[in-house]
Amino acid sequence: MKKAVWLIYFVALGRAFATGNPGDSAVRWWPSAVGIQAGTTGVGVQWAWKLRSQPRLVLRVGATYLAYKKKIQIDLGDSSLIEFRPDFVIGVVHSSVKWHPFPRSAFFLTGGLGYTWRPDIQLELSALSPIELGGIQMKPDEFGTIGLGIKWSPVVGYAGFGFGRSIPKRRWGVGVELGCYYLGAPKINMEFDGFLETTTLEEQIPLIERNMRGYRFLPNLQLVITYALVKKSLR
């Protein structure tokens, strides 16, 4: 269902910027560019179209992706080994409007919406060997497994600013963008067995959630390289 919605969205977008008279096979191409980007939220691609009626406004769609999943073993000393298994994916499909407030300047402001299909960070922690705690040994199965998940809203807002033309004057252009995604208040999901099961940690999850209410923003710093597909309107 979600895939169908996105398909309709892109088709509608295409129709908005490649228009023609009914029955006329000629299509008018508006100035547009493609770009690749890399930054704190991963690598991605974007398409940008300059609006016909408002040349200072540029509509763009794109996607970024960043993933990290690894087993990390940490030696706590005394032959105590624990393993962290962080697992997170930042995958955002976004649509935004860029506004160049100064006609002769590359500075722009931007805002938009995005959708992320796995808006969470997951972390698993377990012991690989007996853990030495205060001179007493805890067996790995008694230590148990701790699973921590932090989940945000899948629909995210975005605001930012930067320097760089969306449709370069020459064929290639370079820009930089600093912004922030608004993720909403996170929800904590903890799954654990073993030692922590005997504690009141579960009762403390609302407190942790309250403490993390401020963790609603995901900063975004991107370097963008753009390539102008259509520098001027073409018929």
Next chain:
Amino acid sequence: MKRILLFIGLLLGVVSACKNPLDGLELRFKKPYPVALDVQYYTVEGKAPPENMEVILAGPDANRLITTVNTKKFRISSDGALFLSIDSLGPRPTAQNPLRFTVVAKVPGFVDAVLPVEMGNENQRSVALILQPTGTTSAVKVAQSTASRSGSVDRDWSVETPTPIIANQSVAQASIAKGTQLKDVAAKEVGGTLTARFQAVDINKSNNTFLINPIVNQTITKPILRGGTAEGTNQQLTQVVGAFLLQIHNEQYQLVKTASQPIRVRFSVSPQLYHPLERRVIQAGDEIPLFSYDAATEKWQTETPGKVQKASNGDLEYVAELSHLSLWVAGFTKQKCDTGPSFKIKSSLPTTNLQYQCEVVNEATGARLQVFKSTVNNGEIIKINGLESDQFVRLRITDALGTAVVNSQLVNGCSGEVQEMDLSSFKKQIQKCPNGPGFKIKSPLPNSDYRYSFVVINAETNAQLQSFQTTANNNEVVRLSGLDSDQKVRLRITDIVSSAVVTSEPVDACASNAELVVDISSFKVPPQRCANSPVFRISSSLPNSDRSYTFEVIKADTKARLQVFQSSANNGDVIRLGGFYENTGMIQLRVFDFLSSAQVVSNPLDACTNVTTPLVLENFKVPPPKCTSPLGFRVKSNLPNSGATYQCQVINAATNGVMQTFATTVNNGEIIRINGLYSEQTVRLKIMDNQSGAVALSAAVGGCTATVQEIDVTSFKKPILKCANPLVFSVKSTLPTSDRAYNCEVINDVTKAKIQSFQSTLNNGNLIKISGLDADQKVRLRIYDSQSSAIALSAAVDACATGNQAIDVTSFKIPPNIKPGEVRITLQFPCKALDEDKLPTRELFGRFRETGTLQWKNLPSMKYISGQTAFSIVTDLLEVGKTYDFQVGPAPGYFSFSESAYKLRKADWVIEIETTEYCKL
């Protein structure tokens, strides 16, 4: 631009609003629920099961089960333990409203362990289950069939055990007829796919069943009587005909308890099987008792006995009809008798406290069941208890004074009848005479110290009763004692000179007033000591010397040695012999020369002669003279001078024999002087360093060498001198006087190395004496408090300091007393005070087992007492001297901390916790 700044400001504001997620987090342990059931799973080899065990809880009340920390995350720990509690959301279990559930443990490679539980109270139940392996060699038959929704078995269903019911007999076959309706313990139908587990059980092996085998020492504990609810007495299996375990459940692990038609189980029985009640081998038609054990309720039930019948092949088989599924045991049993037989003694002997050997003898086996001692006076009743119902016995009493043995009539062990035993064949008791008769010697012989041989004999049998030697001078009285009564005795005296024998008249052994005359006038005069003795005068041409020679007095005829002694043998010396009797006869004196090996023997002469005989030392060599000055050895040493002494030996260089041994100091330049050497001797000086094992050996040198020799002891190690006196510390303490021992250490003040560790009481004014310290070091005494983290440390003192040093233990806390047989376990924090608010729990739960054994045992919970720095308990479950594995955690089943193979050396077991997390700053 203003808009840009506003945006940046907003961003910074947002970021700075982030808090530490763990701000205000207080992590504590949950208060655990009481344990309702703990199950310990093992493999047949006695090891922990594989870690990937799955646990399933089924049954009507499974939803009431929780972990001890009120979660539903049920798990079996890596050492195979499962702990379950009952939630607080429903009524508590009672006998009228028990909680029923099934605990299923599944692990690949093993038969599912399906444990039914019926809890009629809140007492903790502990169960040990042995996981049985699957496969072709498995002793457990797993079969499947189906039943309708109403629980009716769809077809005739027959299952056989994989192994014989008993060695060399047939397997057991269970048959369920088509249409039999199966129900669970709550009388609900059990339908669907049915899984049956069927196995022959060896009751002597506790680890070969897939469910509980509760039989210990062949005993069926208090089985409920047939047709009732009352418990009977323990039944001990004397002959097991067969034991088997049958369990059926459906996919939901709904266990079958009852069947609408009997489930028939049959297996062969040995035709040699002995019927203890009929006292013959079994035959068709005999009934053999049957018992069942319900693992859910943990109760035995006496069932309708199975029957022996002829099988189609003509052999005997046992057939039991089961109305329910359990562990079943068929066999003959016995029980302890409430009342045993009594025996009334009939005897004509006088009353006495003499104890007689009594034996209760099993008629069938001849074995002595009981052996005891008892008086057997007339009219006494001997009551026998502790016999068993299948025993037919006799009481056998053996005469303590004779060989007579009396057996009672045959009687059953549970017979309360009184039987008479006639002991008239027993002999009257013989007692010792307090005093015996006297015998007055009548002799014409002169008095003498010669001792004659006396023998006391029984006047009737002539058996020798006593023998001794004494003088027999005229009018002397020889009085006997220690004789048995009821006999007449005679005294017999033998003269070795004349071989004459005199025997007295018979007299009662206890006749202390009697004084019989024994006339030994037929005896001859006994040998007398020699009035004179021979004298020898040494005739020698050798110069006088202090050398000693070896002399021997020998019999002239046999050359047997009579005397040997050492003496000088200078010319004119007189050797006077003595100690001979008139009958000693002819003697000779012999003397040896140690230089030439020559010997001189005198002529034979009478031992009582008073003549002086010259003894010429022919062929004797002149002995070399003693050295006029001592032999000197100057010590060459690079050790500092000390008062340490070393073991020295003077060694004969020719023979390596040790001539002298002494101890001396060996400081550099010292001269060791050796006296008493002779000029013919060549010697070495040997000095031994016991600490390093080094040995210094001088060159061989003549015994009379005048020049000082050298002996090199530079290979010796510096001696470690021990303090001559112990180091003494006087204890300053405010603790109450007790025999509690505290751990003490003596440490080197510079290196901090532990020199000694020991335990000592710490009563005020006690003196702690530390012996064996090496000199030349500063030491401190360190003592640890067992009740707090306090450590007492003395000032640094010289190890050899004299006088009392001080050690102050007034900071130590007063410990509670430990009674004998108790052990205190303390989890000790390294603090002077705990921050009680930080403590995550105030109660810890532990368990233990003897290292090398399987079964864990729960300990009482360890509670924190406000103001202390430790959790502790006192228990009588542990024994000092044994080795234990120990686990402790915040809740039963969550034993996060463990200690293995701990040797419990004292009653105060302190486990140091190293974290200071909970200490007051």
